[in-house]
Amino acid sequence: MNAHRGWHALVAFIALIGLAIEYRVTIAGHPGRIVGRTIIYMSFFTILTNMMVMVASLGAALGHGRLHRWASGAGVTTAISVYITVVAVIFQLLLASLIHLTPLGWWGNMLVHQLVPALWLVGWIAFSPHGGIGPWAPLRWLIYPLAYTVWVLVHGAVTGWYPYPFMDVGKYGVGPTTTKMVAIALFFAGLGYAYRWIDGRLAIWPRAPA
Numbered sequence: 001m002n003a004h005r006g007w008h009a010l011v012a013f014i015a016l017i018g019l020a021i022e023y024r025v026t027i028a029g030h031p032g033r034i035v036g037r038t039i040i041y042m043s044f045f046t047i048l049t050n051m052m053v054m055v056a057s058l059g060a061a062l063g064h065g066r067l068h069r070w071a072s073g074a075g076v077t078t079a080i081s082v083y084i085t086v087v088a089v090i091f092q093l094l095l096a097s098l099i100h101l102t103p104l105g106w107w108g109n110m111l112v113h114q115l116v117p118a119l120w121l122v123g124w125i126a127f128s129p130h131g132g133i134g135p136w137a138p139l140r141w142l143i144y145p146l147a148y149t150v151w152v153l154v155h156g157a158v159t160g161w162y163p164y165p166f167m168d169v170g171k172y173g174v175g176p177t178t179t180k181m182v183a184i185a186l187f188f189a190g191l192g193y194a195y196r197w198i199d200g201r202l203a204i205w206p207r208a209p210a
Helices: 003-027 034-041 047-064 066-071 072-096 103-126 141-157 174-204
Strands: none
Touching: 003 034, 003 047, 003 103, 047 066, 047 072, 047 103, 047 141, 066 072, 072 103, 072 141, 072 174, 141 174
């Protein structure tokens, strides 16, 4: 196994561990509510994006097949880099001071919000293919966070529960929440174009064979 595949296998494994810990923390203390707690678990952008990282890393580690071809596209790896960067940045800026963690929760939180994002970004820079991303790609990359936002708002309207405080329409109202969502969407788009530019620069740098 070469360095490229070995690195992504490591990232996939660490992401799996982080996701497993976070699931254990989510369902702990809620006997008989596995389905409901699983829906809550799957309603966090952090969890869904770490799953995306895990699957893409697994595909890259395999070295062949349909999953590998999907995970080897410059547009795919750069989009995932945008998403996982947002996970890390939003947590540090808006959420880190609001949560109180158990010792096990601390480990899961550190993996999904810090270590996995860092490892994925190192792998993206060092090993992923680069170049050829079209000018409209960063706007297409917004489909995933926009679809996620729709799910959260619909689910929140039905249950009254929101995964992130800044998305709580019931608490802050439609206007302020919409303003926050627009700001985050602009952050996604701006980061997408920044990463597209970085990807273009990486494409012209000489690299050792994988």
